[in-house]
Amino acid sequence: MDLTINEKRVLASLAEMKSADAAALAEKLSAPTDAVVQWAHLCADRGLAALEKNVAETVVLTEEGKKYAAEGLPERQVLASMQGPTPMGELTKHPLSKIAIGWLRKKNWITIDKGIVTANENVPEGEDEAALRNPIAGTAGCKELVKRGLAEVTETVSWNISLTPAGAEVAAAGLDLREEVGTLSREQILSGEWKSLPLRRYSVDKLPKRIYGGRVHPNQQILDEIRALLFEMGFTEFHGSIVQNAFWNFDSLYQPQDHPAREMQDTFHLAEEIDLPDGWEKIRDIHMTGGDTGSTGWGGEWSPEIARKCVLRTHSTSLSIQHLAKNPNPPVKAFSISRVYRRETIDPTHLPEFEQLEGIVMDKDLTFGHLLGFFKEFFGRMGFESVRFRPGYFPYTEPSVEPEVWVDGLGWVELGGAGVFRKEVTEPWGIDCPVLAWGLGVSRVSMLRMGLKDLRQLYRSDIDWIRASPVRRV
Numbered sequence: 294m295d296l297t298i299n300e301k302r303v304l305a306s307l308a309e310m311k312s313a314d315a316a317a318l319a320e321k322l323s324a325p326t327d328a329v330v331q332w333a334h335l336c337a338d339r340g341l342a343a344l345e346k347n348v349a350e351t352v353v354l355t356e357e358g359k360k361y362a363a364e365g366l367p368e369r370q371v372l373a374s375m376q377g378p379t380p381m382g383e384l385t386k387h388p389l390s391k392i393a394i395g396w397l398r399k400k401n402w403i404t405i406d407k408g409i410v411t412a413n414e415n416v417p418e419g420e421d422e423a424a425l426r427n428p429i430a431g432t433a434g435c436k437e438l439v440k441r442g443l444a445e446v447t448e449t450v451s452w453n454i455s456l457t458p459a460g461a462e463v464a465a466a467g468l469d470l471r472e473e474v475g476t477l478s479r480e481q482i483l484s485g486e487w488k489s490l491p492l493r494r495y496s497v498d499k500l501p502k503r504i505y506g507g508r509v510h511p512n513q514q515i516l517d518e519i520r521a522l523l524f525e526m527g528f529t530e531f532h533g534s535i536v537q538n539a540f541w542n543f544d545s546l547y548q549p550q551d552h553p554a555r556e557m558q559d560t561f562h563l564a565e566e567i568d569l570p571d572g573w574e575k576i577r578d579i580h581m582t583g584g585d586t587g588s589t590g591w592g593g594e595w596s597p598e599i600a601r602k603c604v605l606r607t608h609s610t611s612l613s614i615q616h617l618a619k620n621p622n623p624p625v626k627a628f629s630i631s632r633v634y635r636r637e638t639i640d641p642t643h644l645p646e647f648e649q650l651e652g653i654v655m656d657k658d659l660t661f662g663h664l665l666g667f668f669k670e671f672f673g674r675m676g677f678e679s680v681r682f683r684p685g686y687f688p689y690t691e692p693s694v695e696p697e698v699w700v701d702g703l704g705w706v707e708l709g710g711a712g713v714f715r716k717e718v719t720e721p722w723g724i725d726c727p728v729l730a731w732g733l734g735v736s737r738v739s740m741l742r743m744g745l746k747d748l749r750q751l752y753r754s755d756i757d758w759i760r761a762s763p764v765r766r767v
């Protein structure tokens with residue numbers, strides 16, 4: 294029989310003690326009682342020991358109960374305070390009257406006649422009062438106290454453990470009580486000593502404790518995946534400052550200075566200003582008259598002061614146009630994953646700070662069809678099978694679309710905007726071939742990939758969620 298060392302120790306001690314209380318056995322074995330009970334149960338499973346469970350109830354008075362044990366129950370105290378027949382109005386002035394009067398009536402300790410309360414004669418100690426003096430579990434008095442919240446019953450479990458005849462036999466045959474060996478030394482192996490050592494058995498069906506190594510945050514994992522995918526598709530990456538002047542965030546993108554997106558409630562405006570780049574006059578002219586692009590422009594005034602004022606970038610298209618201004622010659626195929634900032638009321642699907650995936654492709658002979666084709670390919674590789682396009686509007690693109698992907702259970706989900714940059718946007722920088730451009734909400738993609746209902750989860754330091762959250766294909 295493959296007894297563990299602990300089972301053997303239990304049997305050996307029982308052989309001496311015959312039968313023992315678990316606590317006594319625990320003391321003899323210098324082990325916690327719980328552990329000893331567990332080992333005894335293992336012996337019992339093999340038919341070598343028998344356990345008898347005893348549940349003892351003990352009654353403990355609550356704080357309130359202790360107080361009444363010293364001062365008497367409220368009804369007893371109020372009764373004692375009465376000197377002859379008392380008007381009810383008078384009696385209710387006693388601080389304990391609220392509790393006491395009900396009990397006085399129920400116990401029939403008083404008689405009330407026309408508002409006058411008279412104490413009855415012969416009011417002996419009740420079972421509850423006796424229990425208050427001497428609480429004995431199980432008595433009617435104690436039950437009453439428990440009901441009134443004056444006492445609590447706790448259960449203590451004790452075990453009596455004894456050897457069965459089979460156990461006695463095993464013990465009598467002799468038990469090897471040497472410590473089991475968990476690791477073998479080189480010497481023990483070479484000398485052959487290992488053959489006679491009591492080796493600890495491995496339990497192969499026990500699960501080990503889970504160890505959590507470090508991991509990349511699931512949201513970052515998705516961002517990394519998107520970057521890798523775009524590099525694979527031949528894109529380069531661009532970066533830029535979070536703080537932009539209105540010129541790059543709005544004006545260079547042919548967004549009129551009175552455009553609602555530029556209002557206080559939509560944008561974080563800063564006190565700083567940044568000077569306009571060389572060639573800014575062209576942008577002014579385009580806004581006012583169309584310059585020499587053939588456009589009519591927006592008309593009206595255009596203020597360089599307004600254009601200098603800084604904002605937290607509201608979209609990464611502000612970086613795209615700067616990348617193009619620096620690289621006006623084809624081909625350009627570049628992307629950026631950047632945080633952008635908008636004044637949003639925080640809710641499960643809106644945050645004032647979120648990531649955008651911005652992309653531009655510039656080359657001779659590119660068409661709108663290439664843009665749609667790119668999305669089919671890109672989203673397909675991201676795990677979204679169906680993509681469709683809804684007409685959209687942006688001041689800087691024509692035509693414009695809003696790509697949507699199909700998500701089972703949600704339907705069509707809008708992911709951002711895209712289009713072909715207008716000549717009002719490209720011509721000032723000497724760009725003369727088509728530029729496909731898009732900006733997508735990456736957090737949306739993350740939510741869909743992780744099956745999240747609340748965007749905020751992505752930014753919470755919720756270690757359990759981070760450990761458990763799978764990043765899956767949609």
Ligand SMILES: N[C@@H](Cc1ccccc1)C(=O)O
Pocket residue numbers: 607608609610687690709710711712730731732733
């Ligand atoms: N900037 C747009 C997205 C977009 C980018 C480029 C072209 C067209 C649309 C947005 O933030 O929603």
